[in-house]
Amino acid sequence: MDSTAVAPPVAAATRPALPIPASIVPLRGLPVVGVVIAALIAAIATNKPWALNFFHVAGGGAWTALDLFLGLILGPVVRSLAPPARAEFTARYMPKMLLIMPTLVTMTLGSGFQLARHFDFLNTAYPRHGYIVASMIVVGVMAVIALGVLQPAGVAVLYELRKPQPNVELVGHLMKRYMYSAGITGVMQVATLVIMTRLPT
Amino acid sequence: MNERRLPPVQQLGVVSMILTIVSVIWLASYIPKHPPLTVSVVLMILAGVVMATNLTMLSRVQEFAWPTFRAVAGWTLVAYIVIAGMLEFVFLYDHVRGAVLLLMTLSLVSFAVNVPLLLGFGVARYQ
Numbered sequence: 483m484d485s486t487a488v489a490p491p492v493a494a495a496t497r498p499a500l501p502i503p504a505s506i507v508p509l510r511g512l513p514v515v516g517v518v519i520a521a522l523i524a525a526i527a528t529n530k531p532w533a534l535n536f537f538h539v540a541g542g543g544a545w546t547a548l549d550l551f552l553g554l555i556l557g558p559v560v561r562s563l564a565p566p567a568r569a570e571f572t573a574r575y576m577p578k579m580l581l582i583m584p585t586l587v588t589m590t591l592g593s594g595f596q597l598a599r600h601f602d603f604l605n606t607a608y609p610r611h612g613y614i615v616a617s618m619i620v621v622g623v624m625a626v627i628a629l630g631v632l633q634p635a636g637v638a639v640l641y642e643l644r645k646p647q648p649n650v651e652l653v654g655h656l657m658k659r660y661m662y663s664a665g666i667t668g669v670m671q672v673a674t675l676v677i678m679t680r681l682p683t
Numbered sequence: 684m685n686e687r688r689l690p691p692v693q694q695l696g697v698v699s700m701i702l703t704i705v706s707v708i709w710l711a712s713y714i715p716k717h718p719p720l721t722v723s724v725v726l727m728i729l730a731g732v733v734m735a736t737n738l739t740m741l742s743r744v745q746e747f748a749w750p751t752f753r754a755v756a757g758w759t760l761v762a763y764i765v766i767a768g769m770l771e772f773v774f775l776y777d778h779v780r781g782a783v784l785l786l787m788t789l790s791l792v793s794f795a796v797n798v799p800l801l802l803g804f805g806v807a808r809y810q
Contacts, residue, residue, distance in 0.1 A: 604711070604714045604715075605714065605715060606712075606713060606714070606715075606716055611712075614712075615708065615711075615712045618708045618711060618712070619708060622701075622704040622705070622707075622708055625700075625704065626697055626700050626701055626704065629700065629797075629798050629801060630693065630696060630697040630700060630801055631693075631697075633801075633802060633805075634693070634801055634802050634804070634805025634806065635805065637755060637802055637805065637806050638805050638806045638808075638809050641751070641755075641806050641809070641810070642809060649809075652809060656809075
């Protein structure tokens with residue numbers, strides 16, 4: 483009989499069965515973002531109203547719809563999930579949002595400001611100038627929420643999920659913060675809709 | 684959860700950004716007239732003081748995931764330098780000059796510091 487003792491395999495600390503984000507920012511999506519930004523720059527440089535309108539309407543529509551959907555529909559659903567399920571959802575969802583949202587915001591605001599210049603809406607003599615200032619205030623509030631709360635929570639979640647032993651409770655806590663702030667920006671988007679529909683009427 | 688006693692970096696960063704944004708909206712709301720600059724100057728000074736206080740308080744923290752902070756804040760800073768550079772070009776292209784250009788440039792600097800600070804801190808505090 484072989485007297486050599488074979489040590490039983492030591493139970494390694496197992497990572498929760500969560501997908502690991504390959505990178506914080508999905509690199510495969512960067513060329514698409516690059517093309518969109520290049521097209522936006524071309525639209526602004528040529529000052530073509532159709533192209534500016536396209537970027538403003540397409541970007542603004544998608545941004546508003548996403549914010550409302552995330553904050554008011556998806557948010558409550560995710561909050562009701564068990565922490566591991568919430569973490570799994572987050573691991574697949576968050577990297578995409580890290581590219582999609584800043585791109586949509588850049589499209590909308592860049593083309594929107596240029597459109598306002600083009601049609602002289604920025605001029606204080608414009609009868610509805612107050613609405614333009616109100617839209618700047620709404621965007622300012624949304625920017626503070628997005629840059630001060632939403633984005634840091636999103637990146638922190640991705641860092642946590644790339645650890646060998648991610649803290650599922652922390653991921654759930656950060657996601658809750660993310661969804662609440664998305665809800666607030668979603669409600670603020672309603673104010674944007676009111677302002678934007680008041681401008682041409 | 685891994686919540687430690689840390690200075691209120693996030694709150695101060697948000698306050699500094701709010702002051703900056705109010706200053707920019709104040710200036711933008713007067714286009715094409717020359718805006719009264721006092722309000723914007725005061726707001727930008729306050730934003731700068733809050734930002735400097737924030738950076739000082741954070742730099743005094745001993746036990747902190749500084750490598751993570753540097754990685755996140757560094758890459759965010761690179762992105763914001765590009766964005767701020769583009770916006771500065773737009774200001775010059777649109778013939779913004781003098782004190783208004785200075786205030787707008789300072790607001791870009793404020794954003795380029797505050798946003799990386801918030802992102803870097805927001806990630807590193809949980810490491």
